Amino acid sequence: MSGAVLLGHGLLVASALFAIGLVGVLVRRNLLFQLLSIEIMLNAAAMAFVIAGARWGVADGQVMFVFILVMAAAEVAVGLALLLRISRRVPDLDGDAVSGMGG
Amino acid sequence: MTGLLAPLADVALVLGLVLTMAAFLIWYERRLLALWQDRYGPNRVGPFGLLQVVADVIKIFFKEDWVPPFADRTVFVLAPMVIMVAVLMSFAVVPISPEIVVADSSVGVLFILAMSSMTVYASVLGGWASNNKYALLGGLRAAAQMVSYEVFMGISLMGVVVLAGSFRLGDIVEAQSGLWNCVPQFLGMLVFAVAGVAETKRVPFDLPEAEAELVAGYHTEYSGMKFGMFFVGEYLGVTLISALIVLLYFGGWRGPWLPPVVWFLLKTLAVIAVFFLLRASLPRPRFDQLMAYGWKVLLPLALLNLLVTGLVVLS
Amino acid sequence: MTVLFYLAGAVALLAAGLAVSRRNAFHALLYVVVSLLAAAVVFLTLGAPFAAVLEIIVYAGAIIVLFVFVVMMLNLGPEAAPRQHGLLSPATWIGPGVLAAVLLAELVVVITTAGGDAVAGDAVGPREVSHALFGPYVLAVELASFLLLAGLVGAAYLGSGSRTTGGEG
Numbered sequence: 001m002s003g004a005v006l007l008g009h010g011l012l013v014a015s016a017l018f019a020i021g022l023v024g025v026l027v028r029r030n031l032l033f034q035l036l037s038i039e040i041m042l043n044a045a046a047m048a049f050v051i052a053g054a055r056w057g058v059a060d061g062q063v064m065f066v067f068i069l070v071m072a073a074a075e076v077a078v079g080l081a082l083l084l085r086i087s088r089r090v091p092d093l094d095g096d097a098v099s100g101m102g103g
Numbered sequence: 104m105t106g107l108l109a110p111l112a113d114v115a116l117v118l119g120l121v122l123t124m125a126a127f128l129i130w131y132e133r134r135l136l137a138l139w140q141d142r143y144g145p146n147r148v149g150p151f152g153l154l155q156v157v158a159d160v161i162k163i164f165f166k167e168d169w170v171p172p173f174a175d176r177t178v179f180v181l182a183p184m185v186i187m188v189a190v191l192m193s194f195a196v197v198p199i200s201p202e203i204v205v206a207d208s209s210v211g212v213l214f215i216l217a218m219s220s221m222t223v224y225a226s227v228l229g230g231w232a233s234n235n236k237y238a239l240l241g242g243l244r245a246a247a248q249m250v251s252y253e254v255f256m257g258i259s260l261m262g263v264v265v266l267a268g269s270f271r272l273g274d275i276v277e278a279q280s281g282l283w284n285c286v287p288q289f290l291g292m293l294v295f296a297v298a299g300v301a302e303t304k305r306v307p308f309d310l311p312e313a314e315a316e317l318v319a320g321y322h323t324e325y326s327g328m329k330f331g332m333f334f335v336g337e338y339l340g341v342t343l344i345s346a347l348i349v350l351l352y353f354g355g356w357r358g359p360w361l362p363p364v365v366w367f368l369l370k371t372l373a374v375i376a377v378f379f380l381l382r383a384s385l386p387r388p389r390f391d392q393l394m395a396y397g398w399k400v401l402l403p404l405a406l407l408n409l410l411v412t413g414l415v416v417l418s
Numbered sequence: 419m420t421v422l423f424y425l426a427g428a429v430a431l432l433a434a435g436l437a438v439s440r441r442n443a444f445h446a447l448l449y450v451v452v453s454l455l456a457a458a459v460v461f462l463t464l465g466a467p468f469a470a471v472l473e474i475i476v477y478a479g480a481i482i483v484l485f486v487f488v489v490m491m492l493n494l495g496p497e498a499a500p501r502q503h504g505l506l507s508p509a510t511w512i513g514p515g516v517l518a519a520v521l522l523a524e525l526v527v528v529i530t531t532a533g534g535d536a537v538a539g540d541a542v543g544p545r546e547v548s549h550a551l552f553g554p555y556v557l558a559v560e561l562a563s564f565l566l567l568a569g570l571v572g573a574a575y576l577g578s579g580s581r582t583t584g585g586e587g
Contacts, residue, residue: 019525
């Protein structure tokens with residue numbers, strides 16, 4: 001048991017989190033769960049940035065974290081507003097049911 | 104062992120002080136309201152009715168702790184714990200005097216904002232898990248109101264942070280050694296106090312539990328000790344917001360003659376009295392008025408305060 | 419601190435895994451909150467207190483509350499559990515699971531060959547981050563504010579239909 005966290009272990013946690021989010025997006029057909037899984041993936045990417053920043057002891061990792069946070073907030077605002085619109089046509093929020101265009 | 108025992112002693116001291124305070128506030132509020140409404144208030148149990156609190160606690164402990172069969176049991180039980188844990192966690196970074204503080208974190212102010220954003224979940228979870236339409240409406244209102252007012256709370260705080268140059272609450276108090284922040288940050292203080300009332304869901308802004316429209320809002324189905332936790336959580340929230348106002352705008356523990364702890368408690372009790380006076384004197388707005396007031400009045404005011412503070416500091 | 423890191427990482431992974439496999443949307447959201455709080459602890463152990471607190475304030479305290487708000491508005495309760503055709507059958511999990519496993523395996527190989535360094539435990543506080551944000555990254559901050567404005571306008575437009583909401587948050 002060494003005193004410090006290894007960089008590889010931190011990145012492993014982040015990539016495992018990313019993989020879980022990916023499985024969520026691929027498996028779930030409910031739009032709400034897909035959005036949620038995308039949030040998990042974004043969070044994993046942000047975590048990788050923070051870990052890398054901590055490895056070199058610089059602030060840049062946390063700066064990128066802040067930008068990802070901003071992007072996630074904007075994405076969720078628009079995504080959930082779209083979700084509310086879609087829920088009027090497709091009450092059970094099935095992603096496959098809104099695959100057609102036109103109309 | 105002293106290295107381990109000293110923080111534990113601080114934790115015990117702060118927890119004891121804060122929980123005693125919350126219990127005391129139940130009596131304090133009822134007596135003050137009675138005073139302003141030309142009544143006596145609770146004055147039968149013990150000296151000045153002080154033991155009324157003990158009687159209430161005994162009563163609430165022996166009530167039936169009922170979970171509705173239609174509720175989502177796990178979430179229903181979890182909700183009141185969230186508010187207690189979140190509020191008590193925030194007190195970890197509150198310095199009661201220069202010596203008494205559990206963890207004077209470098210991101211203290213942000214930590215309190217984070218914990219107060221966690222208290223949203225208590226109302227929302229309670230409202231959803233009750234599976235009751237009034238509770239659901241109360242939960243929805245709580246979510247919208249608290250997320251919105253947290254924005255104004257955060258922005259109005261930033262003026263103080265700019266002046267002190269630190270998120271550490273101890274540093275912020277030290278920065279007020281000359282002039283208390285309530286003078287240069289008057290606008291920020293007003294916005295913070297209003298947002299604080301909305302965060303704790305106290306009376307002018309208690310729309311999530313408006314008894315005239317929603318029975319009791321998000322805690323309609325709660326009884327016994329679980330209701331008690333919501334109730335105490337609300338008083339703890341009031342104590343926290345008042346302690347923050349004292350620390351950020353009224354010089355914290357600073358004051359002549361008396362020891363720092365006494366000054367801190369006196370100032371906090373005075374601010375809490377203002378909270379109760381608001382309850383005694385103001386009517387409840389409609390929900391759309393509440394949201395419009397926040398986004399159209401408080402947000403511009405908070406931004407203006409931050410802008411002017413930044414200009415003054417930089418020039 | 420090291421033990422805390424591994425514990426929090428495990429909790430984050432477990433909670434995320436439970437979140438994507440729940441049928442009940444509200445329970446899934448709660449698991450995501452737990453995952454985010456654990457991620458905040460990970461940041462704290464790595465000496466990034468500012469990121470940790472922002473994670474709680476913005477992610478757990480605002481973004482997920484927005485999700486909760488929508489779930490409550492659509493009233494996706496247990497009895498109205500959305501139709502998930504074949505969610506519980508393992509067949510649907512095989513394809514995505516294999517793909518994700520391959521991706522993860524690649525990442526693991528790359529990381530284990532290069533990531534043997536120890537993370538420096540020095541805390542990078544809010545002061546350094548804000549100096550970087552409003553120093554070399556000031557243009558990116560402006561762009562981020564454009565993005566937020568665009569998101570605000572988009573959400574306000576999409577939400578201004580016949581459905582009335584309590585506020586766009």
